[in-house]
Amino acid sequence: MLHSLRGGLIVSCQAYPGEPLRNAEAMARIAQSAVLGGAVAIRAQGIQDIRAIAQSVTVPQIGLWKVGADGVFITPTLDHALAVADAGADIVAIDGTRRERPDGLTLAETVRQIRDRTGLLVMADAGSVDDAVAAEDAGADIVGTTLSGYxxxxARTAGPDLELVHLLASRLSVPVFAEGRIHTPAEARAALDAGAYSVVVGTAITHPTSITSWFVRALDDEPAPAQGGVDRVGI
Structure with missing residues (x-):
């Protein structure tokens, strides 16, 4: 399965609570659209979304469960991970940092039990080189740059942390997925060129509120002074 993801685009289909698209059917339809566009896999959050997407697409799905918004909140415990697997995920994404986990298990214990009890691959969402190395040592099958800057x-980069992608790709033996603040096709290409095995893009594809706000801010910005007294209009 990992081979089928190499060099491809993984689309993260998530919506924030209270938004119009915050329901499983909407996320499943967005996932279907992403697959039609060429996505090799889907990343999804929450049991209902994972279950609906598993029934809607045939490409692999990376599943996670966010609990809260601070500290270790991406699939924070073994029980959350097992629920994600039971909902239909093909890969279980978990917090892959060296921080203490809510259930008291170590990262290595969590990874081992997920694999022993489900047979699924584990993606560790890391925030640094040290996190990534520890995650690989713990047995993670994939390491993502998801938590860089958080x-x-x-430091939180304006775009993707390409330096971290390069550092991890040159040091780890497991696949490195570039994820986080990838907003343009050029940035996705740059992540792949930096050594990423696959590239995960979410907001720039699946979050209309954010995308709309980018355009609105661009229109609200004061135009740059015309050079030579001549107005320049680009279409």
Missing amino acids: TGER
Whole structure:
């Protein structure tokens, strides 16, 4: 299955609570649209979404369960991971940092039990080089740059953390998935060129509220002064 993801685009289909698209049927339809566009896999959050998407597409699905919004909140416990697997995920994504987990298990214990009890691959969402190395040592099958800029170990870059992608790709033996703040096709290509095995894009494809706000902000910005007294209009 991992081979089928190499060099491909994985689309993260998620919506925030309270938004119009925050329901499983909507996420499943977005996932179907992403697959029609060429996505090699889907990343989804929440049991209902994972279950609906598993019934709607045939490409692999990376499943996770966000609990809260601070600390270890991406599939924080073994029980959450087992529920994600039971809902139909093909790969279970978990917090892959070195922080203490809510259930007291170590990352290695969590990875081992997920694999022993489900047979599924485990993706560790890391925030630094040290996280990534520890995740690989813990037995993770995939390491993602998902948490770069969110754990206090690395500065939050305006776009993807390409430096981290390069560092991990040159150091780890497991696949490195570039994820986080990838907003343009050029940035996705740059992540692949930096050594990413696959590229995960979410907001820039599946979050209309954010995409619309980018255009609105661009229109609200003051235009740059015309050079030579001549107005320049681009279409």
